[in-house]
Amino acid sequence: MEHGALGNSSAGNFILGKKEFESRRSAECVKRQGEAAGRKITLVEVPDWRKNREITESCQLLQQEIVLSTSLCAPGPHAILLIVRTDVAFREADRSVIEGHVELLGEKVWSHTIVLFTSENYLGDTPIELHIESEGGALHWLLEKCSNRYHVLTTESRHAGIQVQDLLDKVEEMVAENSSCHYEMDREILKDTEERKRKANERAHQRQQNVQKQRQNIRSQIGDRKLSELRLVLMGHRTAGKSSAGNTILGREAFELKTAVQSEFKQGTVADREVTVVESPCWSESNVQNTAKMYQLEFMHSLFLCHPGPHALLLVLRVDTKYSEMNNRVLEEHLELLSQNVWNHTIVLFTHEDWLGQTPIERHIESEGGALHRLLEKCRNRYHVLNTKVKNDDMQVMQLFEKIEEMVEENKHCYYQLDQKILDAVKERRRAEERAKERELKAQRPREENRAKIGEYIVFVFPHEHMHICLKPVHICNDNYINVHTSA
Incomplete structure (x- = not known):
């Protein structure tokens, strides 16, 4: 198990002495076998x-895979290796996150856990104990939970065999402490999780078939026609990946990867289409009623930037994060600022497809259930997933465009038309901008008048260690001499 960044793969390859694990994110466990230090080894890489x-913010797919990881090395693992990087600070927040995810396996899992520190020679000759004592509280708690069992793997070291040998010796010592027993997951929890995964896979397959059939019916009506122009609006939470999605769609670094407080639009030619992409301001996790009026006006103004109206509103969601009831409530409140028929022009756009690996997006959807299902139903089961790490994959962008064109066909060739509510918001925003300029000018005028009265300043620096530096106004006399008021 690994906390926070890719490290499972490199540690697994280091232990097995060869490249068995790919250095990429994956939503499912990966099992590999080999030999190390004269022993047969089975390693399971957990997402x-x-x-x-x-843990409350982790998607159900991830939680299920953590629980099921123990069944891939039946009858159970001898050790849980919890990977922690030495070049990153370990805080109280890290402790809480690790506790929640590890204890999905049960409270007794700590008796079978070793903290595996990884380092690309970051520590150098510094002993790991000095690092531990320097970090303090949160890391101390973690080690105490593991009965102070820990090991360091320096992946850049030439002494790989010795490091792996020492690690396996510590594992055997821990097994002896546990009465020569491996860790055994609660069978009822394991059985229930396996059943939920099986049902989710069945529903995912059915969803794929239903969506494919629905798209085929619409595509038969469209034929080879395609829109020469596409106007798109990206909406979502500040960490959803709107800017990355916009860059992937346009095939270039058009949007800066930052939290947007104002709407921004970029244009380009993609797949023989003139494409306008508008990034709306990021919304927070608070209710719309608690957000500033300026933000609400800016949010509605984002649709006006692709006048006369967008062909599609893309709701951007991370695929590696839980979609909760609160997320759904905030999202719906934002769209309620628009008109009711906005859902007819909306597609859910999942980002961070690289985390899914070979897992279909439908498996994630069916594992989440509840709030995500209701959102997709409102959007008539229109969704797409983007790998925003890949900028030159024309196929995934082409498939998105095709889905947008199919939606436009369903809407009788109509885009989302700007209603009076949006037009009024645009007018109010313009009036607010005019008032802001007037206020700025009004505030600057007295400052300029005061500065004109003050005149210039001269600073005297006296080379005496006890002399104060004096700053006094200069008065220009008629005899062209300068009188300066000084004080000691």
């Missing part, structure tokens, strides 16, 4: 969780 996300 990594996000460093700053509590």
Whole structure:
């Protein structure tokens, strides 16, 4: 298990002495076998969780895979290796995140856990104990939970065999402490999780078939026609990946990767289409009623930037994060600022497809259930997933365009028309901008008048260690001499 960043793969390859694990994120466990230090080894790589996300924010797919990881090395693992990087600070928030994810396996799992520190020679000759004592509280708690069992793997070291040998010796010592027993997952929990995964896979397959059939019916009506122009609006939470999605769609670094407080639009020619992409301001996790009026006006103004109206509103969601009831409530409140028929022009756009690996997006959807299902139903089961790490994959962008064109066909060739509510918001925003300029000018005028009265300043620096530096106004006399008021 690994906390926060890719490290499972390199540690697994180091232990097995060869490249068995790919250095990429994956939503499912990966099992590999080999030999090390004269022993047959089975290693299971568990999907990594996000460093700053509590267990309540992790998607169901990840939670299921953590639980099922123990069944891939039946009858059970001899050791749980919890990977912690030495070049990153370990804080109280990290402790809480690790506790929640590890204890999905049960409270007794700590008796079978070793903290595996990884380092690309970051520590140098510094002993790991000095690092531990320097970090303090949170890391101390983690080691105490593991009965102070820990080991360091320096992946850049030439002494790989010795490091792996020492690690396996510590594993055997821990097994002896546990009465020569491996870790055994609660069978009822394991059985229930396996059943939920099986049903989710069945529903995912059915969803794929239903969506494919629905798209085929619409595509038969469209034929080879395609829109020569596409106007798109990206909406979502500040960490959803709107800017990355916009860059992927346009095939270039058009949007800066930052939290947007104002709407921004970029244009380009993609797949023989003139494409306008508008990034709306990021919304927070608070209710719309608690957000500033300026933000609400800016949010509605984003649709006006692709006048006369967008062909599609793309709701951007991270695929590696839980979609909660609160997320759904905030999203719906934002769209309620627009008109009711906005859902007819909306597609859910999942980002961070690289985390899914070979897992279909439908498996994630069916594992989440509840709030995500209701959102997709409102959007008539229109969704797409983007790998924003890949900028030159024309196929994934082409498939998105095709889905947008199919939606436009369903809407009788109409885009989302700007209603009076949006037009009024645009007018109010312009009036607010005019008032802001007037206020700025009004505030500057007295400052300029005061500065004109003050005149210039001269600073005297006296080379005496006890002399004060004096700053006094200069008065220009008629005899062209300068009188300066000084004080000691």
